[in-house]
Each structure stands twice: as structure tokens, then as C-alpha cells.
Amino acid sequence: MANPKVNDEVVERNVRLTGEIIKYVLNNPKMLEVLPEKFELVLLPEDDPEVRMLNLDLLDKYGSEGKPIVFARINTHEMTSKWKPNIFVPVAA
Numbered sequence: 744m745a746n747p748k749v750n751d752e753v754v755e756r757n758v759r760l761t762g763e764i765i766k767y768v769l770n771n772p773k774m775l776e777v778l779p780e781k782f783e784l785v786l787l788p789e790d791d792p793e794v795r796m797l798n799l800d801l802l803d804k805y806g807s808e809g810k811p812i813v814f815a816r817i818n819t820h821e822m823t824s825k826w827k828p829n830i831f832v833p834v835a836a
Contacts, residue, residue: 753793760786760794764815767828774830783807788817 764786768774785802788794802812816829 757794779811782813783810
């Protein structure tokens, strides 16, 4: 399942998306009030399957180190000044 060699361009897109999520959270600090105190963020871009698979592979390989997992579903084509990621925390039943 894991990619033996990750394309540098895929990693660069992943880093860029991470920066956008951080910028969004810093501009919307109330979001931190509803998220777990310490969590592992997993970006799942809907329109970039390579980045999505990289992040799922990383989660599978390294786990969340006991932290709650927070998923952020993103459509990179919708990233504008009014852009809002779909961030959710899975809850065990």
C-alpha cells in the first residue's frame, strides 16, 4: 500500500496544503475550541488523489501516536478568500 518512493511534487503540494490549513485555523481561532487538545491532522484533498493516498499511507505507517485523529477534507479548486475546509473528528460508537 505504501509508495516506495514519494514524488517530490506530491510532498510539495502536501506541504502547501498544510500551510493553508494552518493559515485557516489561525484566522479562525474558535475552531480550536471544538477540536481535541492534541490531535493528528490528516489532510484528504478530494481533488488530489496522490496527496490523499500519501497522507493515508503515512497514517497507516506511523499511526496517530495515541492522539485523536482529525481529518480535513479539502477541494483545492475552491481555495479562495472565503474557502472553508470540511474538518471532522471521527467518533467511536
